[in-house]
Amino acid sequence: MEIASTTVVRKSFTNAFVLDQPKLSRIMDILEQRYKENEREFSPQIEVTFANKLKITIPSLEKLVSLDNTVCNPPPKPGH
Numbered sequence: 001m002e003i004a005s006t007t008v009v010r011k012s013f014t015n016a017f018v019l020d021q022p023k024l025s026r027i028m029d030i031l032e033q034r035y036k037e038n039e040r041e042f043s044p045q046i047e048v049t050f051a052n053k054l055k056i057t058i059p060s061l062e063k064l065v066s067l068d069n070t071v072c073n074p075p076p077k078p079g080h
Contacts (some may be wrong), residue, residue, distance in 0.1 A: 021065045028061060 028044065035042035046058040048067065058064045 021061065024061055024065070 031044070032042045046061070046064050047055060048058060048064070049055045058067075
Protein backbone atom coordinates (compact mmCIF):
# COMPACT_ATOMS: atom_id res chain seq x y z
CA MET A 1 0.00 0.00 0.00
CA GLU A 2 1.45 3.32 -1.06
CA ILE A 3 0.89 6.30 1.20
CA ALA A 4 0.52 9.62 -0.61
CA SER A 5 2.36 12.53 0.89
CA THR A 6 2.79 16.19 0.12
CA THR A 7 5.92 18.23 0.52
CA VAL A 8 5.47 21.89 1.37
CA VAL A 9 8.21 24.51 1.23
CA ARG A 10 7.46 28.00 2.54
CA LYS A 11 9.42 31.23 2.56
CA SER A 12 8.08 34.52 3.94
CA PHE A 13 9.29 37.87 2.67
CA THR A 14 8.56 41.09 4.56
CA ASN A 15 9.70 43.57 1.90
CA ALA A 16 9.03 44.01 -1.79
CA PHE A 17 11.73 42.52 -4.01
CA VAL A 18 12.52 41.90 -7.64
CA LEU A 19 11.99 38.32 -8.75
CA ASP A 20 14.75 37.00 -10.95
CA GLN A 21 13.08 34.50 -13.25
CA PRO A 22 16.29 32.68 -14.30
CA LYS A 23 17.27 31.99 -10.68
CA LEU A 24 13.74 30.96 -9.74
CA SER A 25 13.58 28.69 -12.79
CA ARG A 26 16.86 27.09 -11.76
CA ILE A 27 15.52 26.38 -8.26
CA MET A 28 12.39 24.80 -9.75
CA ASP A 29 14.54 22.70 -12.12
CA ILE A 30 16.59 21.40 -9.19
CA LEU A 31 13.45 20.56 -7.23
CA GLU A 32 11.98 18.74 -10.22
CA GLN A 33 15.20 16.78 -10.69
CA ARG A 34 15.21 15.71 -7.02
CA TYR A 35 11.61 14.56 -7.25
CA LYS A 36 12.35 12.51 -10.36
CA GLU A 37 15.40 10.96 -8.69
CA ASN A 38 13.06 9.74 -5.96
CA GLU A 39 10.41 8.62 -8.46
CA ARG A 40 7.95 11.22 -7.21
CA GLU A 41 5.53 13.31 -9.25
CA PHE A 42 6.49 16.97 -9.46
CA SER A 43 3.44 19.21 -9.71
CA PRO A 44 4.27 22.47 -7.94
CA GLN A 45 1.70 25.02 -6.88
CA ILE A 46 2.93 28.44 -5.85
CA GLU A 47 0.95 30.16 -3.10
CA VAL A 48 1.33 33.91 -2.77
CA THR A 49 0.09 35.78 0.32
CA PHE A 50 -0.19 39.55 0.10
CA ALA A 51 0.04 42.07 2.95
CA ASN A 52 -3.76 42.14 3.28
CA LYS A 53 -3.73 38.33 3.78
CA LEU A 54 -5.19 37.69 0.32
CA LYS A 55 -3.87 34.30 -0.85
CA ILE A 56 -3.74 33.16 -4.44
CA THR A 57 -2.35 30.00 -5.98
CA ILE A 58 -0.24 30.44 -9.07
CA PRO A 59 0.06 27.45 -11.45
CA SER A 60 3.31 28.49 -13.14
CA LEU A 61 6.45 30.58 -12.80
CA GLU A 62 5.39 32.65 -15.79
CA LYS A 63 2.20 33.76 -14.02
CA LEU A 64 4.12 34.38 -10.81
CA VAL A 65 6.63 36.73 -12.40
CA SER A 66 3.84 38.53 -14.23
CA LEU A 67 2.44 39.72 -10.88
CA ASP A 68 3.16 43.34 -9.97
CA ASN A 69 5.01 42.62 -6.72
CA THR A 70 5.39 46.34 -5.98
CA VAL A 71 1.68 46.42 -5.12
CA CYS A 72 1.25 45.21 -1.53
CA ASN A 73 -2.50 44.54 -1.71
CA PRO A 74 -3.65 43.96 -5.26
CA PRO A 75 -7.27 43.17 -5.97
CA PRO A 76 -7.87 39.52 -6.87
CA LYS A 77 -7.67 38.81 -10.59
CA PRO A 78 -10.01 36.33 -12.26
CA GLY A 79 -8.29 33.04 -12.96
CA HIS A 80 -5.72 33.25 -10.13
